[in-house]
Amino acid sequence: MAITFEKVNYEYDANSMWGQAALQGVNLHLESGVLAGIAGATGSGKSTLLQMFNGILKPTSGTVRVLDITLRGGEKAPKLHQLRKRVGLVFQFPEQQLFEDTVEKDLCFGPINFGCSMDEAKDRARSAMEKMGLDVSLLSRNPFQLSGGQMRKVAIASVLAMDPEILVLDEPTATLDPVSRAELIQLLHRLCREEGRTVIIVTHRMDELLPFANQWVILHEGRTVFQGTVKALIEQADQMEAYGIVIPQSIRYWRAISEKFGLSGEDPCLSAEAMSKRIAQLVNSEDV
Amino acid sequence: MFQRELIGPHYTSNAFEESVRNPSVNSSKCSPAIELVGVSYGYAKKDLPVINDITFSIPQGQWVALVGANGCGKSTLVKLMNALLPKGEGTIKVKGLELQSDTIGEIRKTIGMVFQNPDNQFIGATVEDDIVFGLEGQCLSIEVMEERVKSYAAKLGIADLLDKHPSELSGGQKQRVAIASILSMEPEVVIFDEASSMLDEKTRNDLLNILSDMHKSGRYTIISITHDAQEIAASERVLVLQEGKLIADRTPTELFQDEKILEMSHVIAPFAFQLTTELHKYGLDISIPNCEKELTEALWPLHLRK
Numbered sequence: 177m178a179i180t181f182e183k184v185n186y187e188y189d190a191n192s193m194w195g196q197a198a199l200q201g202v203n204l205h206l207e208s209g210v211l212a213g214i215a216g217a218t219g220s221g222k223s224t225l226l227q228m229f230n231g232i233l234k235p236t237s238g239t240v241r242v243l244d245i246t247l248r249g250g251e252k253a254p255k256l257h258q259l260r261k262r263v264g265l266v267f268q269f270p271e272q273q274l275f276e277d278t279v280e281k282d283l284c285f286g287p288i289n290f291g292c293s294m295d296e297a298k299d300r301a302r303s304a305m306e307k308m309g310l311d312v313s314l315l316s317r318n319p320f321q322l323s324g325g326q327m328r329k330v331a332i333a334s335v336l337a338m339d340p341e342i343l344v345l346d347e348p349t350a351t352l353d354p355v356s357r358a359e360l361i362q363l364l365h366r367l368c369r370e371e372g373r374t375v376i377i378v379t380h381r382m383d384e385l386l387p388f389a390n391q392w393v394i395l396h397e398g399r400t401v402f403q404g405t406v407k408a409l410i411e412q413a414d415q416m417e418a419y420g421i422v423i424p425q426s427i428r429y430w431r432a433i434s435e436k437f438g439l440s441g442e443d444p445c446l447s448a449e450a451m452s453k454r455i456a457q458l459v460n461s462e463d464v
Numbered sequence: 465m466f467q468r469e470l471i472g473p474h475y476t477s478n479a480f481e482e483s484v485r486n487p488s489v490n491s492s493k494c495s496p497a498i499e500l501v502g503v504s505y506g507y508a509k510k511d512l513p514v515i516n517d518i519t520f521s522i523p524q525g526q527w528v529a530l531v532g533a534n535g536c537g538k539s540t541l542v543k544l545m546n547a548l549l550p551k552g553e554g555t556i557k558v559k560g561l562e563l564q565s566d567t568i569g570e571i572r573k574t575i576g577m578v579f580q581n582p583d584n585q586f587i588g589a590t591v592e593d594d595i596v597f598g599l600e601g602q603c604l605s606i607e608v609m610e611e612r613v614k615s616y617a618a619k620l621g622i623a624d625l626l627d628k629h630p631s632e633l634s635g636g637q638k639q640r641v642a643i644a645s646i647l648s649m650e651p652e653v654v655i656f657d658e659a660s661s662m663l664d665e666k667t668r669n670d671l672l673n674i675l676s677d678m679h680k681s682g683r684y685t686i687i688s689i690t691h692d693a694q695e696i697a698a699s700e701r702v703l704v705l706q707e708g709k710l711i712a713d714r715t716p717t718e719l720f721q722d723e724k725i726l727e728m729s730h731v732i733a734p735f736a737f738q739l740t741t742e743l744h745k746y747g748l749d750i751s752i753p754n755c756e757k758e759l760t761e762a763l764w765p766l767h768l769r770k
Contacts, residue, residue, distance in 0.1 A: 217664065217666065218634050218635060218636065218664050218667070219634060323534055323535045324534045324535065325534050325535075350661065350662060351580070351658070351661045351662065352534065353532075353533050353534045353691045353730040353731075354691050354693075354730060354731060354732035355533065355727075355730040355731075355732065356533075356534060356730070358732065380663075380664040380665055381665070382665075383735070420666055421665065421666070422665040422666055422669065425734070425735035425736070426735055428755075428756045429735065429736075429739065429756045429759060431756070432756035432757060432759060432760050433756075433759070433760060433763075435760075436760040436763075436764065437767075448735060448738035448739045448741075448742045449742055451739060451742075452739055452742035452743045452745070452746060452748075453742075453746070455743060455746075455748070455763060456743065456746035456747075456748060458763075458767060459748060459763060459766045459767045460746070
């Protein structure tokens with residue numbers, strides 16, 4: 177199990193009279209190697225949850241278990257150095273965290289801080305660039321001269337260079353153009369599928385992640401109101417509106433088709449390609 | 465008294481009649497709202513031009529979506545229109561008035577801009593201050609300012625927020641305040657520079673409704689830079705930029721059905737269009753459904769035929 181939350185509460189300014197509960201009784205179970213999507217309206221606690229994954233925030237009460245490290249509310253936290261090395265967090269607008277004068281130095285910063293030699297750090301930088309589909313010739317460039325999409329990928333590569341087991345990203349695709357968005361999601365999907373990393377993505381655009389994610393978590397007012405597979409999510413889609421989430425188009429269409437053609441037991445096809453293939457099979461089949 | 469005329473609820477259904485009565489709008493009706501002829505621009509002389517020989521004109525009242533990949537020059541192009549960037553080559557006319565150093569003031573009054581991140585355009589300590597800031601800049605009387613704050617806050621549903629500090633607002637509320645601040649100055653052309661890209665799905669739909677209402681009133685010429693398929697679909701005309709060149713000028717439906725241009729513009733069509741295009745590859749030709757029910761209704765007879 178990569179991440180387990182048991183009855184986790186988190187309050188901002190917990191000790192003052194202005195304490196504000198951001199998470200309430202959150203239970204969460206994410207297996208190693210999943211690609212999980214976290215959705216929820218603005219202010220539902222997504223970013224708070226995210227920051228608990230590597231101990232930036234510690235639970236006010238309840239238990240957070242990430243890999244083999246346990247954080248309990250009210251207890252002194254164990255050393256978090258290892259946790260931070262193994263869980264890579266990519267915040268919104270990660271390009272704002274670039275600071276060095278070459279891409280290579282930026283990518284080496286993390287590994288060196290976690291004790292790598294310069295040579296090893298450079299190797300990691302190179303392989304992280306390749307994983308993100310970036311040309312290694314960019315390593316000598318100034319990161320601030322790259323395009324927005326490239327900067328975003330370099331910033332994610334700088335987290336990958338630390339070789340984390342769990343990669344957590346807060347709206348990685350926001351403000352990218354749709355084609356760059358689709359590319360980035362596919363890259364992240366590949367990291368999960370081919371390297372067995374656990375990838376957790378907070379998103380406002382469920383549509384683009386639906387064909388790839390195998391687990392979904394929905395937050396509403398600081399509580400986990402849904403956790404499960406895409407299939408289960410589709411069954412409960414009607415409730416999404418109550419949680420301030422617009423039902424994605426692909427789910428709407430799939431539901432209509434599966435009702436009409438009696439496919440409710442099937443695994444959903446949520447990309448336009450997969451759905452039309454399934455439709456073509458149905459419509460062109462002789463034996464119905 | 466001239467100002468009084470302008471105060472009415474402009475984006476209600478009778479707003480268009482009002483603008484016909486309004487002499488300032490009437491006189492400029494014959495010339496397009498925006499006209500560009502051979503416009504080019506480069507940030508540094510040695511660099512390739514970011515904007516390369518662009519010519520188009522936008523009639524008053526049209527809603528235009530400006531699309532293209534990240535870094536293709538969309539923002540640069542709109543910043544040239546109200547002289548946020550120094551003049552390059554070619555001519556730009558706004559309501560028939562050529563953009564030159566002595567007309568910048570007049571033209572900036574005509575064009576309002578809403579940016580991607582509303583935080584970047586907050587100035588006031590409260591929402592009300594923020595709206596008033598632009599009005600003060602126009603040297604309006606206190607009565608007129610009060611009236612405008614009231615009417616535009618009501619229109620954008622932020623009347624309850626007037627006393628709040630910007631940091632107390634959600635992203636969607638901030639964007640509404642930014643729009644109210646711009647609209648209260650009563651520009652005739654409003655440019656939205658990726659105003660929806662930071663919003664969540666729900667607030668994005670709210671913004672889309674605001675844009676539609678503005679468009680229906682007939683009072684505004686709207687240029688929206690966007691990657692959002694829904695927003696493009698709601699507009700009347702799409703201009704596609706690629707590496708600083710205008711490569712297509714068509715309706716949203718034409719754009720969504722042209723895979724080549726779609727690819728070049730880095731736009732992904734709405735799900736229904738994607739599905740229709742994919743189904744076509746399997747020899748299933750249906751018209752683009754407006755909702756899921758239309759899809760199943762179109763498919764069912766094809767299914768029964770077998």
